[in-house]
Amino acid sequence: MTAPPRSRTAAPPERSAATQPERTEGRPRSAAAERAYARRAQRQGGQRRVSPPRRARTVAPRAPFVVMVMVVMVVGLAAIMWLSSQAAGDSYQLQKAREQATQLTEQAEQLRKDVNDAEAPAALAKWAEEHGLVRPSDPARLVVQPDGSVKVYGDPKPAESPSASPPPPAQQQTPPQQTSVAPPPSGQQTAPGGN
Secondary structure, eight states: OOOOOOOTTSOOOOOOTTTSOOOOTTOOOOHHHHHHHHHHHHHTTTOOOOOOOOOOOOOOOSHHHHHHHHHHHHHHHHHHHHHHHHHHHHHHHHHHHHHHHHHHHHHHHHHHHHHHHHHSHHHHHHHHHHTTOOOOSSOOEEEEOTTSEEEEESOOOOOOOSSOOOOOTTOOOOOOOOOOOOOOSSSEEEOTTOO
């Protein structure tokens, strides 16, 4: 199908402003372009083509998200600073506790040394002499037999002091507590509860 020839004097078909594309100034349309526009207008039946309204793109608001991120960052920074200060305070307390433990350990060692020195036989003998105690020459010994009876070996007699001087009244120390067993009056005696 061929289109009838056109003369230059013929006026172009009337178009509405809505269907007529914008023309660039200074440049005329070609005949082929004019025909294409005319066919397009016939297809549409002279009606304006109405496009559906465009929906505006909905963008999620960024402000709440940014505020939430900033709040999380501030809370995290505050927590880090608080934990750091707590750790520093705890390290000072730990250092003080270690110093105190060292002092108490040294004090305990000194007390052990003092107790060991006081329990030494030489220290006990000196203390006994200062308080008027004398050493017996031949002490009697008690021996517990397998059947529970006690047998006395030796002759129990009181020790004699070389000089009869009373202990000095200025020193009022108490002697270490010792359990003493009084010798039985006869040569052999059984322990209480023995057969």
